[in-house]
Amino acid sequence: MIAILRNSAPDEAVDQLVSWIQSKGLQTDVSRGENEIVIGLVGDTTKIDPFLLESMDIVERVQRVSEPFKKANRKFHPADTVVDCGHGVKLGGGHFQVIAGPCSVEGENLLAIARRVHAAGATMLRGGAFKPRTSPYAYQGMGSEGLDLLVEASRELDMPIVTEIMDPRDVALFVDKGIDVMQIGARNAQNFPLLKEVGKTQVPVLLKRGMSGTIDELLMAAEYIMSEGNPNVILCERGIRTFETRTRNTFDLNAVPVLHYLSHLPVVADPSHATGYTRYVEPMALAACAAGADGLEIEVHDMPARAWSDGAQALTPDQFDHLMDRIRAIRAVIAQDGGRS
Ligand code: PEP
Ligand code: MN
Numbered sequence: 001m002i003a004i005l006r007n008s009a010p011d012e013a014v015d016q017l018v019s020w021i022q023s024k025g026l027q028t029d030v031s032r033g034e035n036e037i038v039i040g041l042v043g044d045t046t047k048i049d050p051f052l053l054e055s056m057d058i059v060e061r062v063q064r065v066s067e068p069f070k071k072a073n074r075k076f077h078p079a080d081t082v083v084d085c086g087h088g089v090k091l092g093g094g095h096f097q098v099i100a101g102p103c104s105v106e107g108e109n110l111l112a113i114a115r116r117v118h119a120a121g122a123t124m125l126r127g128g129a130f131k132p133r134t135s136p137y138a139y140q141g142m143g144s145e146g147l148d149l150l151v152e153a154s155r156e157l158d159m160p161i162v163t164e165i166m167d168p169r170d171v172a173l174f175v176d177k178g179i180d181v182m183q184i185g186a187r188n189a190q191n192f193p194l195l196k197e198v199g200k201t202q203v204p205v206l207l208k209r210g211m212s213g214t215i216d217e218l219l220m221a222a223e224y225i226m227s228e229g230n231p232n233v234i235l236c237e238r239g240i241r242t243f244e245t246r247t248r249n250t251f252d253l254n255a256v257p258v259l260h261y262l263s264h265l266p267v268v269a270d271p272s273h274a275t276g277y278t279r280y281v282e283p284m285a286l287a288a289c290a291a292g293a294d295g296l297e298i299e300v301h302d303m304p305a306r307a308w309s310d311g312a313q314a315l316t317p318d319q320f321d322h323l324m325d326r327i328r329a330i331r332a333v334i335a336q337d338g339g340r341s
Contacts, residue, residue, distance in 0.1 A: 001045045002063050002075055005037040009058035014039075017058065024048055029070075031077040036060070040076035042227070067262070069219040071226035072233070077264040083204045083232045085160040086180040089123050091204075091234060092266025096331065097295040099162050099206075099268070100320060101126035103310035104139065105146035113302050114153040116317035121324045124181070125153055126162045126297060130170065131309060132187045139308045147177045154180070162206055162297070168197035175201055186211045186238055186273070189221050199228025206268065206297070208236040211249070215258055222265060234266045235259055236297065237288075239274030248276020248313070251284050256291040266294040272313045278304065281315055282323045289330045298323070 005014065014037060018028050021039070024047040029040035041048065045064075054062045065075050080093035091097045100122035102113055114125050129146025131139065142149070150161045160180035165171065166188055174182055181204045188194055189210035198205050205225055209218045222233045237256060239249025251274035259267045269288035271281045285296050301307045301314035315323060 001041040001048065001050065002065055003039045003041065003053055004060045004063070005039065005058050006060050007036050009037060013058045017056065021048065029076055031079065033078050036078075038076065038078060040065075040070060040073075042070045067216075067219075069216070069223045069263070071231070072219050072222040072263045072265055074262060074264045079264060081231065081233075081264045081266060083234055083266055085124060085204050087154070087158050087160045089160050091268070092294045095294070096289075097123045097268075098324065098327065099124040099126045099295060099297040100300045102301045102307065103128060103272075103299050103314065104131055104308045105129045105142050105149050105163075106308050107142075107149070109302050110149050111153050111156070113300055113317065114157055114159075116302070117300050117320060118157045118159060120317070120321045121328070122159075122298075122320075124160050124162055124295075125150065125157070126183075126299075128164045128183075128309075130164055130166050132164065132166055132185050133309070144173060144177075147174070147179065150179075151177055165194070165198065166191075168194045171197045171201060175203060179203065181206050181234070184208060184221075186213075189213050189218065192224060195221055195224035196228050199225040199230045202230055202232060204232040204234060205230065206234045206236055208238045208270070209240065209252075209255065211241045213240070215255055215262070218255075218259075219263060222263070234268055234295075235263070236268045236270055237274070237293075238270035238297075247274075247280065249274050251275060251288075253284075253287060253291045256288065256293050260292060267292075268295040268297055269293040270297040272297070272299040272310070272315075276313050278313055278315055278319070281313060282319070282326065285323055286326055286330050289327055290334060292334075296327070 026043035031038045050062045082093040100117040105127040131141035154161045162181040164183040183206040242250040271284035304311040304314040
């Protein structure tokens, strides 16, 4: 349920209303837009008489929210959410960022790759230290030592890092190391204990869509994180599994405008995992920009043929330079058009 208040409502009256709703055992989410104030009510809304609520002076109207996701719902929070990723980098609501780096942290080459992507204009560094591999015999990642290498690169370049967390027991380690953004990968998109655990922190979470996950399932996964108290969720479309075999996944670019319509959370697109082949990454990255993505996540490796994981979809630093030039060109055209409506 949401209560839309008159924009003339005094702060004191809004606070009183919020306390009254909370006294009924419900959670509230207050969103102040330019023209209205919206209070989202989460919990057992049968405890509130909607007619009584609507009869209050400061309340303009009351609406039921039929979707099962509440906190992630744009009806609750009409304005775009802007996530502060640290190091002065904001994502969402007009703040566009490019996250780039290798699939896996492999050692000293991380710094060299990081320097190149930073010089090309990437604003966030990615790299997996804990890798979710389909085979238990495949390389599993450097673990905690890999996090240290990421932190070192982040300090040198003053850019936030994005790295995957797979186990709820690692949340304390990630917080301790000062990881800026925790990534939840496609294989863990419905790992509910993990979603809840990252929800207990305030660390931004880049939440990827499950391989066979619907848009609603992605939003419900975001709801798990937000319902624990962490509002800093970034959604990520990384391709879904379909009958098509020519690409690693099928990039569901519909998801970008659909998610923007349904939710206020920022939406990042990952053309690397979505296509699986270096040659397709640039065109689909540009398409995602044109579709209104708030950011891109791109895998870059200094020697893709030697990469420990996902070499087939990695761009070289030179290819990434070229892509960044074209992203700037596409973004300039979109900006002329006034952006997303
Ligand atoms: C990754 O980002 O390297 C990764 C494993 O992605 P996904 O979870 O989308 O497969
Ligand atoms: Mn990868």
